[in-house]
Amino acid sequence: MMKKFLSIALLLLLLLSSFAQVFAYEGDYNQQYYRFNDFVGVMSEDEAVELSERAESFLPIYGCDFVICVTNGLEEEDANDLDGYGEWFYRHNDFGYGPNQSGLLLVVDMDNYNFTLLSFGDCDVLLTDEAYTQICNAFIDDYAQYEPYEVYDRFLTNASALMAGGQANARENKPDWYPEDVTAFEDFLDPNAPRLVDNADAFTEAEEAAILDRINSFKAAHPESDLVVFTDKSAYGFSHAVYAADFYQFNGYGVGDDFNGSIFFLCLDPDDRGWWEAGTGKDEALFSSSTNTNRLDDLVYPHMVDGRYADGILAYIDGLDALYTDGKVPAPPKDPANWGLAGVLGAFFGLISSLVTGGARKKNMKTVAEAVRAANYLQDKHITQADNIVISTIVTSRKIEKESSGGSSGGGGSHHSRGYSSSGGRSFSGGGRRF
Amino acid sequence: MATLSNYKCPSCGAPLQFSAEGGNLHCNSCGNDYSVESIEALLHAEEHTSESFDWGNYKASLETQTMEDTVTYVCKACGAEVVTTPTTVATHCPYCDNEIVIDDRLDGGLRPNGIIPFAVDKARLKEIVADFYKDKKLLPKNYFSDAKLEEILGVYVPFWLFDCTMDGTMTFDANSVRVWVAGDYEFTETKTWRLIRSGDLSFRKVPVDASIKMDDALMDSLEPFDYKAMVPFQGAYLAGFLADRFDADPDLCLPRATSRMNRSVEEVLGSYQTGGVSGVRLRNNAMALRDTAVHYVLLPVYLINCKYGGKSYQYAVNGQTGKIVGTLPISRSRSLLYRFRDLLIAGIPAAGIIALLSYIF
The missing domain is CATH 3.10.310.50 (Diaminopimelate Epimerase; Chain A, domain 1)
Known part of the structure; x- marks a missing residue:
């Protein structure tokens, strides 16, 4: 019996310790x-x-x-x-x-x-x-x-x-476009490299054409910047941020000596689904603000979660266009008012209000209550002792959680990073989400 | 045979009634007014003198008294036999409508120490009752036409007024919480306190109704009475009203007064110099009663009995201040209607605001 009790206690301790690990x-x-x-x-x-x-x-x-x-x-x-x-x-x-x-x-x-x-x-x-x-x-x-x-x-x-x-x-497992030795890699520019690479087969031919049209119109409007859209079925164990930056650098994208431009990478690995947008060269500054990347992500998110990847990309490029032109990303379109939820909550508040006012009205019908105090008849008081004695003191402490900067209004876990490096050592800034 | 007092007009011999408006005895027949003192002097000129109530003396004689279900008296005006309950002190003769005060229930040890005369007359009473109904939205629609005001009784209700001092010590448990931040940590200090309070608190004239048949809550709800208007008891004040003698003795009523005083002592001591602690709760009560005294008084109350839908409802009006209390019937259909209206009034704007917020954010 004692053994059984001890085993259960140990099991509980183990479970508690694993919970503690999860929370930490x-x-x-x-x-x-x-x-x-x-x-x-x-x-x-x-x-x-x-x-x-x-x-x-x-x-x-x-x-x-x-x-x-x-x-x-x-x-x-x-x-x-x-x-x-x-x-x-x-x-x-x-x-x-x-x-x-x-x-x-x-x-x-x-x-x-x-x-x-x-x-x-x-x-x-x-x-x-x-x-x-x-x-x-x-x-x-x-x-x-x-x-x-x-x-x-x-x-x-x-x-x-x-x-x-x-x-x-x-890393042993790498995509075919990856250099053998990244430390020996020499930067180059390839103006003819495709600006839309759909390795994940996320788009139909019509969608690809629409995206390419939009990329071209963007590049025409902003000739000093490159724009690449890249999808893959896996990030080969790299983080989305590094994989996107590496793809941009190792395939010769960019404009000018600073390789100005940005990339949007969509990863459709079922275990690692998400996207990352990043800029480098002169364009890196636009992506170093978490407000900008969060707003871009907010534009993209509703389309991605519905599986409308092409619409997500087009919304992204529209937002990017505005960012390059006006210096800020427009707010995502508002969802229509949620009347269903409003109705249920409204009925709930109405019911509570009705119960409260109904109770008060009923109370008004009965003005009889037994007296429990005699304060009105207190004539005199002499308080001769008033001692306050401390019986025990307990002090507890807790770590104050840090507030994360640059919030996002859309769903999905948002992440932003300023000035991270590609495997080839080039500096990028960007952000992304998983969905 | 019991001793009865007839408050007759010295001019015409018709019955006199106490007038709440004038504070004197009025003759409805010849219209003369007489002061209470002058009529009492006439009545008792040749009779015995009364002594005030003394519970200590009276208590010893209680054991020898018996209470029968009914007692018979002979009306001095018409000679008819009047049947009353053993506690009735003042009533009417059902044959000649003569006002009767049964003196032997007010004499010796049973004579009240004081009385607050009625100050609210019947005309004012009607206004008070009408006002009482006015804002009662759940009253049944046909209540005024269907409700039968069975009777409005002006009654002098017997009360004990307790004087006493509560002396001793109360201890309380309490907590205090202090929160501060140092670096990245938030510290919370929780202290448990023991508060010790000693002293004496004197209470004067804590009322408890001394009639078993009266609803205690109904009588409590009529408080407060203004004791400044209390006068030494004179039987003439009872003329025109009903009055009962006490049937709940002070020993039976004292626990109710003590309970009220204890609660108030707890609140006074528990909030005295607490120094910012919270959650004060009584741990130990070691208060004792001393200097106790009790006064037997009659207080003016109008009792209104009403029947509606087969059920009886009773209200009471403080005959001195006009305060009205009681329980009114509730119309189920009106209650539902108002609940539905409240639901719409609160629910529709709430739904609109939530929809707007869901759109904005």
Whole structure:
């Protein structure tokens, strides 16, 4: 009997602990803590939050947690040196992506002008000695010539670009257009490459023609920018963001020396369905605003969830056209008023109101009630003792959840990333959703 | 044989009635008015003097008294035999309509300490009742034509007025919650408090109706009475009204007064210097009664009995202040109609607003 009880208790404990894991890891990483931890105050809080959000946006793109800790001395637990402190800091705060907690941690000791770069999980394998040296040298150079915010912003750019290249080379399964060695890839421009590539067979021939017409009219209106629409049945294990950026870069898209332009990638992998839009070169600035990408996503979402992919693409290009022309994306068309829901809720409120007023009206018909107080007859009072004694004090604390910036009105989980790198090291900004 | 008082007009011998409007005794036959004191002086000039009620003295003699179901009296005006209940103090002779006050139920230990005379007359009473019906939307449509006002009785209802001091200690449990933010954390401090309050609170003239047949809730609802208008008891005030003697003794009524006083003491002490704590709840009551005293008084009440749809409804009007209380019949069809109307009035705008919000957002 005792054994049975113990087994049930253990099972319950296991279930509880797994629930705790689920709540702590919303997705594949712990969202509770800031990625940029400034214990010294080298920059403003707003800047620190912005860097933290940028680092966090890289997590699903690269599957790698980029964490920065700026401290002044090693006062914390069991740490004799900066590496030990970094190890403790990373593990103690439960950083890292996925089950083996992949990530990079930069610890900067402001008291001793010292820093260390640590790698964890998969990133430990991907961070080669060469990449390690490159990141550290770039950080030292940047530290000498930039303000703190730019120093750490550039660190994130460099580190993420090297991780992306390392990840791409390490991957075995790649699409046929992918270069063998991305580090050896040389940029080129191919004005004749198709601007609509429908590998997922998402469109009919008529739809393809309509989309191509719309792309051409867009390009005619904005000759300084390229526009590519690409669909695929799989992202080959890459994130949508990196896969879209790689497709754009490795197939020679873009206009001018900066490869100006943007790409819309639609992934129809049943287990990884979603889209990503991204811009690079001069056009990257338009996509670095989460407001712009969220609004574009809001235009696309209703069509995608209904399986009307071509309509979604056309709505996207219309929105993009407005963004390039007016600097802002128009609001999505309003859904008609939901009269069914309004009727049900209205009836509910009416019923509640009717019950309340009906009750008051009924109460008005009965004005008889037994008296329970004698306050009217209290003539005199003398209070001789009034002691308030504390019996117990309990203090509890909870972590304040961070508010996510750049909300979206449409459905689906929205994601935005500023200044991430393609596997070839080119900078893109963009956003997307799953559906 | 019981002693009866006849309040007759010294001029013409017709029965006198107490006038709520003038506060004196009025003769409907010759139109003369007499003060209560002068009539009482005439009546008792050759009779015994009365002493006020004393519960301590009376209590000892109670055990020897018996209450029979009915008691018979002989009317001094016409000689007819009048049958009353054992608690009746004032009534009418059914044969000559003479006002009768049964003196021996008001004498000795049974004489009330005070009385509040009626101040609301029958004309004002009709206005009060009409106003009472006015905003009662659920009254059946044909209520006024079908309802039968069976009787309107001006009754002096016996009340005990309790004086006492509650002395001792009450302890309460309470909580206080403080929330503050430090860094990325929100802290919540919950304190449990024990509040100790000692003192004495004096109550004066807490009323409890002393008639078993009176509905306690109905009588409670008539409060408050203005005790400033209370005068020493004179039998003449009863002329023209009905009056009952108490049949619930002070020992039976004291728990109701104590319960009310306890509740008020709890509220006063529980809210005294709490210093921002909340959720105050009584943990222990160690209050004791001292300096108790009881007064026997008659208070003026109009009782209105009404029959509608086979059911009896009773209202009561405070004969001093005009406050009216009671329970009225509810028309089921009107109730449904109003509920449907409320549903539409609230439901349609709510549906419109929700539809608009669903369109905007």
